[in-house]
Structure formats: C-alpha cells, structure tokens
Amino acid sequence: MTEAAGLDEAGPSRQPYAGASSNPVFVLCTGRSGSTLLRVLLDAHPDLACPPETKFPEVIGRLISLWAAMEALPLPPQGPTDSQVAQSAASVIHGIRHTVDMMVGPYLARRGKKRYCDKNLGTAQYADMLLSVYPEAKFICLHRHPMDMIASGIEACPWGLNDYGFDAYAAGAPGNSVVALARYWVEHTAAILAVEERYPQACHRVRYEDLVAEPDAVTQQIFEFLGLSPVPGIAEQSFSADHERFGAGDFKVWSTSRVTGDSLGRGWSIPVNLIAPMAPMVNSLAGPLGYRRVDESWGVAARPGDLRVAVDGRALLPPAAMRSSPDPVPAGSLMVSERLQSGLRGLGDSFDAGWKPYSEETFVLVALAPSDTDGDAWWLVDPAARKVLSGSGPCGEDARWTVIAPAATWEQVIRDGVNIGTAFRRQGMRYQDSGDGPPGSVIAESRVAMLGDLLGITSWRPSAPAVPLTPDGT
16 A cells, blocks of 8 residues: 555655656536536546545645645744745645645555546636646646536526535525526636646646537547547446445436437527626637627527537537437427327317417427437427427427427426426526517416417416407407
C-alpha cells in the first residue's frame, strides 16, 4: 500500500512529484450537464479511476490554507526573503502532495488503476490552485446547451432548487427558476471558459450533445488527450463495469443501460419569455460553444433537429449515429392516436353544440419524440368532420391552435391520469394559437378543456357554449 501511495518506510518519497497523484484529471462542469455519464465512461478505462463526487478540490484548498498557516514564517523587521518564501511554498506543495498520495495511492491500488480522475461541481474556481500543486494535471471541460441544462435542473429539483449548488441562485430570482438556473449556467460556464483560455494546453473541451451522439468516438478523443490507450466499445462496457455509487451524482444513470439522446432538446419546451433577462449573457457564451441561440423563435417555431451549430467549419457528429436501429414509436404517441380515433367515433350533437365555436375549429396535437424530430408525431384534428390526419416529423399543416408535449407527457396524462393543467405547468406541455386566444385566456382554457373531453381525460362537460358567441351573449 505504501508503494502505491508513493511512500517508503522512512516517510515521504525523495521525489515528491512522482507520487500516485502526480498527474490527476479534473472534470470541469456545471450541474445537470451529463457529468455523471462522462464519469462512468471515464471510469470504465482500465487505467483511470473516477469515483463519485468527493469534494476533492475543496479539500485540497482547505489543506493548503491549513498547511500554509502551519508554515508561517517569522517576520524579521525587513520581512522574509524571497528564498524563504519559495522554500515555504515548496514545503506546502510537498506536504499537500504527500497527504493526498496517502489517500489516492491505496484507492488506486484497491481498484487496480494507475491514474486518478476527479469529477466535482464547481472545480473551475480551484483550477489555478490545482495546477500550482499538480503542474501535470489535465482538465476535461464539459458543456451542455443552457436550455437543456435548465430543463434538467428543474426536473431534478421539482420541489425547489435546493441541490447542485442552485440554492443561492434561486434566492436571487424568487418565482423564476429559469432565470435562476440561467444565471447559474452563465457564471459557471464563464468560469470554465476562462480556464480553457488561461490553460489551453491543459484543457480538452467536450459537449454533452457530442458525447451522446458518438460516445465511443468522443471518449477515445479524451483518452488520446490524456495519453491513455484506446478502448474500443467503451460505451457498452461502461454499463457493465463495477462503478462505485457512493456520493452525489445523477440519480438516473443507475437505471440506464446505454447512451441515448433522450434528453436532447427538452429545453425547447421552456417559455422563452422566462429567460429574457438573461438571454443576452446566455447567448454570448452559447454562440462560441457552437450552440443555437435562444431568441424569440425559441419554443414556438418547429423544433430543430439539433441544438448545435457548426463552429470553425467543423462538421457536427450526427444525432442519428446514436442508434443502431430505429427507435420504437413512443407509447405516448400511440395513446394519443388511439384516444383521438375512439373519441371522434363517439362524438355526437351534444359535443358539437356544447363546445361551439371550438368544435368547429381544426387543431393540431404534437407528440415530441425523445431524440430527433423525425420521430415526432402529429395529428390534424377536425372535430366537425370527425376526421384526423396524422403524420411524422415537422408538421406543416395550418390550424387554429396547437398543443405540443413530449410523448412521455402524453403518456402520463392519458395512462396515468396526470392532470392536464399540471402537465402544462410542469411536464413541458404547451399551447400555441393564431393569436386569438393566448395561453391563460378563457379561449385557450376552453379549447384545452374540449381537448380533455375528446381524449376522455376529464369528466367535465359544458352545459352551454364555452364563451358567448356574440357580445350580448346570444
């Protein structure tokens, strides 16, 4: 054990920089950026050990402060000499490396690994300190599109932004979790980009979207940057390897058996007005990272097939590479189709009269596929004619109003009985129209209520026309 830790029987090795932790790897990331997936992939390499979050950089920072205090020099009238200061700094660094080696060395030996990799949130703020202690350290800089990161943060903290370091940002933006998380993304992403700018030779950039598009190719690029041997099929191996589960991390990864793009584009359902105060700062960082800007078309135009844009002439890794075979039709899409067909067959005069004038309008329902837009399903519904036209991919049909939701949300509403109002507030369902009945208006609420009646997800029925047909109520 002492040999693995870089120690001998007499104490610290005579070569303090040759210990077990001489060239560690640090992942710089924000919360909800796919860092746990990256950590699992890296940990699957036979030479690399990447445990769950341990607050390693923070611990080193505290050790440096304590060691420096213990090494405080007596102050003669003229102050300490430069050689004394340099000797004290070298002593602190030697002590820190020796202390860390005593922990990391045995850990690597137990796992049969050669190199330590650390994944913790907020590591970017410690980058200068880490390089002063470990000049050979490398940084893997992980990024994710801001709107997808925000959507994931809200999903992971349904009862309030009280984890992943979101707390302080939530306190600064009460009532608007989107702005709070946008500010979090801006500050942490800016810190990571600053490290990349200061230490370009020590940094390797990875985007979450590239990682899930081509996990093997992107991971091999990381291994090449770190000087590690390639491991073909690392993505498949990573889900069969024995990874440690103590500590913080993504709660979903342990129920995952393969790398997919299911979470890509979920931020498209976030209303763009909620991020308006932070949009300029978000876009100033998203652009250089090769991400689609968050502008007035966000969430209201046809959903793009990719949130990435080409940067510096480099081709994008196609999302289609994520799948070796076509994805099955989502259950939610099948349920919408079945309910529409059965609902239209059961309509009668009471439905037409009770829901006028909305029963005379055509409308569109859209079920968003988990990955790319080619798997989206849509239905153009004409209640008066008892007809429905269905299709896949982007919908180009004209209609008075549209309801859009992920296929999984439709499944929860139809099968599990999730309240449709709750789905609009929390599950990514959204309403659009031609301008006559904005979300939240009586017209919009009446149309959605009629939809619930048609799909059989509510027992509420109107006893009179939903709104007056003329100004005097006749």
